[in-house]
Amino acid sequence: MPERTQSLTAGKLSADDLAAALAPRSSSPTGKSLSVTGLRKSYGGTTVVDGVDMEIAAGEFVTFLGSSGSGKTTTLMMLAGFTEPDSGTVSVDGRDITGLNPGKRDFGFVFQQYLLFPHMTVEENVAFPLQLRGVSKAEIRRRVGETLQAAGLSKFAGRKPRELSGGQQQRVALCRVLVYRPPIVLMDEPLGALDKKLRDQMQTEIKTIQRELGLTVVYVTHDQEEALVLSDRIAIMKDGRIEQFDTPRGLFEHPRTPFVADFLGAANFLNGKVEEPAADGCTRVRLDTGGVLTAREHPCVPGQRVRAAVRPGKLRLVSAEEGCCTGTVETAVYVGSLTRISVRLDGAAPGTPPLRIETAVAPPRVGERVCVTAEREDVSVFDATDGG
């Protein structure tokens, strides 16, 4: 099927075909729920996973996102059963599987290294999990044929992995998992080795297949954009702990820690003190640099030292307005759809970084005096001693 391969390289996706080929006969979701409680792991006295709890619904796409060494792979390996947790439980559809070995869990795994069997052809690689499950020869031929065709790999069926490109090998690895329709698929940076264009295509394919088949996917990446594109919910990991487990929108709009606010999309932090409560229930923060920022809801007490956080795209430039923060534009860089500017606030202590602002409308010039404010929905407030 050369057209299919061409259609992929031309940017048209075969995901619908693949999903249709693999779709179960019934319309009920094939995914299963996954429940994790108190998962811990130490190596040589160093705790690398420190109490992970999460409930993942059947058919949900969940991603662990975090910097290198934050414990993502270790957590996934404990879900998979390849690494034994020091404590904690893993349950599937309410059944405790913590002690079960990986082969008995019926999870599918896709790893960063494709881990194809080098001595087997593409077809044999994809047939392998079905053989393990004792599926009949005729049924194996049919399902492998359908899956390879839908993934645009039919014409490579007789090749060995070393005769394929990285992207083709990764598609084989994906087919080898999807061919037996596991209810839960675990993926550890499966697209890490691909170039940007192929990565984008594969993300769309993975997402479409997952949705069509109702698979539960637990995915690991350190790429923010990838996490946002794919996930229903994202678990932000730091030092072996989940900082926040939430929808992409929830993480962006209501970060619960300064780390999350800064990690996902960057934030400006402004120090200040909470004012007396107002009748509207909002928290008003009098900034050390002068000016006031208002946050809609936050359990802060009057007089408390806090850090207010606002994303660069949420700071607004206004003509002088009650309570706004005044400053001078230091840099202004046009980057296409918007202009990135930095503003030195009046009264900012030496060494304080300037405010980062992104604006699409009428950007000011370097040296211009500006007033800055933010909508109350866009301001988060954290205790001043809260790290991150």
Ligand SMILES: Nc1ncnc2c1ncn2[C@@H]1O[C@H](COP(=O)(O)OP(=O)(O)OP(=O)(O)O)[C@@H](O)[C@H]1O
């Ligand atoms: N088998 C092991 N023995 C000792 N230390 C380990 C072992 N496996 C992982 N670690 C350590 O545990 C920590 C977490 O590792 P892990 O592989 O889970 O991180 P990660 O979040 O997947 O990082 P990356 O993004 O780099 O893949 C790291 O500091 C790592 O060095």
Ligand SMILES: [Mg+2]
């Ligand atoms: Mg890892």
